[in-house]
Amino acid sequence: MTDTTCTPAHLDSPGKSSPWRYFDAMLDHCYDYAEAAHARGQPIVGIMCEFTPREIIMAAGGVPVCLCGGSAETVAVAEQYLPANLCPLIKSTYGYLVKASNPFLNWASLVVAETTCDGKKKMFELMAATKPMYVLELPQKSEDAGALEHWTEELRKFMRFLEAQFQVQVTDDRLRDAIRVMNRERALRRQLAELMALDIPPFSGRQLLDLKSLISGISADLEQYEAILRHVHEGLHEPAAPPRKAPVRVLLTGVPMAHGAERVLELIEACGAIVVCQENCTGLKPILEDVAEDDPDPIRSLARKYYHLPCSVMTPNTGRFDTLRALAAQFRPHCVIELIWQACLTYDVESYRVRTFTEDTLHHPYLKITTDYSPADSARLTARLEALMETVRARL
Numbered sequence: 001m002t003d004t005t006c007t008p009a010h011l012d013s014p015g016k017s018s019p020w021r022y023f024d025a026m027l028d029h030c031y032d033y034a035e036a037a038h039a040r041g042q043p044i045v046g047i048m049c050e051f052t053p054r055e056i057i058m059a060a061g062g063v064p065v066c067l068c069g070g071s072a073e074t075v076a077v078a079e080q081y082l083p084a085n086l087c088p089l090i091k092s093t094y095g096y097l098v099k100a101s102n103p104f105l106n107w108a109s110l111v112v113a114e115t116t117c118d119g120k121k122k123m124f125e126l127m128a129a130t131k132p133m134y135v136l137e138l139p140q141k142s143e144d145a146g147a148l149e150h151w152t153e154e155l156r157k158f159m160r161f162l163e164a165q166f167q168v169q170v171t172d173d174r175l176r177d178a179i180r181v182m183n184r185e186r187a188l189r190r191q192l193a194e195l196m197a198l199d200i201p202p203f204s205g206r207q208l209l210d211l212k213s214l215i216s217g218i219s220a221d222l223e224q225y226e227a228i229l230r231h232v233h234e235g236l237h238e239p240a241a242p243p244r245k246a247p248v249r250v251l252l253t254g255v256p257m258a259h260g261a262e263r264v265l266e267l268i269e270a271c272g273a274i275v276v277c278q279e280n281c282t283g284l285k286p287i288l289e290d291v292a293e294d295d296p297d298p299i300r301s302l303a304r305k306y307y308h309l310p311c312s313v314m315t316p317n318t319g320r321f322d323t324l325r326a327l328a329a330q331f332r333p334h335c336v337i338e339l340i341w342q343a344c345l346t347y348d349v350e351s352y353r354v355r356t357f358t359e360d361t362l363h364h365p366y367l368k369i370t371t372d373y374s375p376a377d378s379a380r381l382t383a384r385l386e387a388l389m390e391t392v393r394a395r396l
Contacts (some may be wrong), residue, residue, distance in 0.1 A: 004308040004311050011333060017390050019224045019227035019228040020207075022224045023210050024210070024212055027214070027259070029213070029221070030215045030218075031104075031217055032108060033063075033218055034065060034103070034104055034215065035384065036101075038107045042063055043060075043061065043109045043110065043165075043166055044065055044104060044107040044108045044110065045108060045109070045110050046065055046104065046105055046111040047064050047066055047067065047112050047268070048066070048093065048111075048112075048114070048120065049068050049113075049120075050184055050281045050285070050309060050311075051283075051306055051309060052136060052313070053302045054182060054307055055169065055175060055179050055181075055182050056158060056162065056178075056299075057112070057162065057179035058216075058217055059159075059174040059175045059177070060159070060163065060166050060168050060170050061166055062162065064217075065104045066215075066258075067093060067096070067104060067111070068092075069092025069095060069102075069258060070092060070257070070258030070259045070262075070373070071095075071096075071260045071261075071373070072088070072372075072373035072375075074091055074092045074093075074094075074098075075088055075092050075095055075100070075373060075374075077098045077099055077110055078090075078091040078094040081098070082126075085342065085343050086119050086343050087117075087119055087263070087341045087342060087344050088341055088342060088372040089256075089261070089341055090117075090123050092258070094126065094127065095298075097127055097130065103302070104214065105131070107363075110131075110132045110133075111131050111132065111133050111185065112134050113131075113133055113135045113136070113137065114136040114137075115137050115140075117344075118302060119343065121135075133215075134161055136155075137154055138154075140313050140315055142307075142318070145337065147307070148307055151303045152299060152300050152303035154303075155299050155302060157211070157339055159299065163371070164171045172298050174362065175298040175302075178217070179301070179302070180293055181222075182216060182217060183290045183291060183293065185216060185217060185221070185225075186286075186290055187290065188222060189211065189212070189225065190255045190284070190288070191229055192208065192211055192228065193277075193278075194330075195232060196208060196274075196276040196277060196331060197330050197331045197332070201276055202232050204269055205252070205265055205269060205274060205275025205276065205278060206262060206265055206269055206275075206276055208275075209262060209278065209283075211228070212259075229354060246396075247269075247272055247274040248273040248274070248334050248335065248392045249273070249331070249333045249334045249335075250268055250277075250334070250335055250337055251276065251277045251327060251331060251337070252265065252268070252278050252283070252336075252338075252366075253279040253324065253336060253337070253354060254339050254340055254347055255280060255340060255341045255343060256281035256282040257280070257339070258282070261373055263375060264339050264371065264381065267385060268337060268385055270382070270387045271382065273389060276328050276331045276332075277330075277331035280339070281311075284327065284330060285307060285311075289305050290305070294302075310322075310323050311346075312346035320350075320354075321353070321357050324336075324354070324358075324362070325361070325362070333364060334364065334392045334396065335364050335365040335366065335391075336358040336362065336364050336366050336367075338351050338354055338355075338367070338368045339369050340370045341367065341370075342371065342372040348370065355368065365391050365395075367385070368387045369381060
């Protein structure tokens with residue numbers, strides 16, 4: 001296919017004034033922030049799942065840093081210890097440990113793991129040989145009457161562990177302060193994502209994905225989110241060059257795209273599409289719901305919010321379909337693309353239901369992409385994406 005819509009005209013850099021440029025250097029900002037915190041004795045705490053409440057770590061005086069690996073360059077070294085047919089996110093994360101090349105992991109005085117993935121659970125056992133580890137046990141029967149109580153008690157145990165580990169007292173007031181910071185961050189990122197519902201979104205999906213940080217709650221990040229929103233609402237944001245044809249609007253679901261693993265999203269948008277909605281853990285899924293700030297029991301309030309995450313590890317995972325229905329109504333996609341990292345069995349098995357839901361309920365074309373971090377299949381994926389775009393345009 002040689003259609004000119006496959007040129008990424010709408011991916012040209014929009015008028016990049018300072019708020020945008022700020023997130024171009026996101027890793028540098030996080031490095032400086034964590035280095036300063038580490039130097040003054042503030043604990044760095046590595047996390048690897050959106051089920052881990054950052055608020056409890058922040059209330060205990062720690063700095064929560066996402067450690068999920070998104071680099072293909074750290075996969076090969078991890079395969080000396082992990083199966084080759086394992087999820088690339090797990091292998092990349094562990095590869096950073098083997099190579100000692102992630103400064104945030106090197107500084108971390110604690111890594112918080114969780115039971116959301118069997119592959120990660122076993123990798124955590126290897127990682128625990130060199131890093132202090134705390135494992136959160138997540139109940140996975142989403143509708144079980146005692147599940148929320150179990151999860152609430154699990155978070156209370158985690159809080160008590162941090163108190164002992166860091167020699168601090170986590171008061172309700174400290175928890176509420178952290179909840180307010182995280183609610184503000186969630187609200188700002190949600191407002192940015194909601195701009196993609198416009199007929200002509202101000203950003204590409206790739207640009208929106210850049211508006212994130214490995215470290216939550218940094219005041220300077222929140223100020224820059226506000227500045228970008230202000231630029232857009234006041235007309236100071238120069239729109240991207242319009243495409244030669246109206247882009248196909250895509251709802252992207254499935255696995256998260258860690259920093260450095262954005263290849264599939266870039267391939268989608270290089271084919272004349274725009275990803276208007278990212279229903280995954282690096283997109284909207286973890287920021288759709290806030291935590292009640294005035295609950296007399298802030299731990300219970302945190303447990304309730306995080307337990308509602310519609311992850312494929314849950315059974316049944318009906319919340320994901322409610323979320324997809326609502327997001328499709330809000331963002332008006334023309335099709336749904338589901339990304340599955342190789343060997344991510346829960347998302348892979350659940351994809352049958354997502355396909356059926358997309359085609360029979362949303363009445364949109366659906367495409368599943370299963371891949372890893374290697375660019376070896378990029379040409380094949382592009383051909384499949386081009387075919388999808390042709391199918392969608394024939395229906396418009």
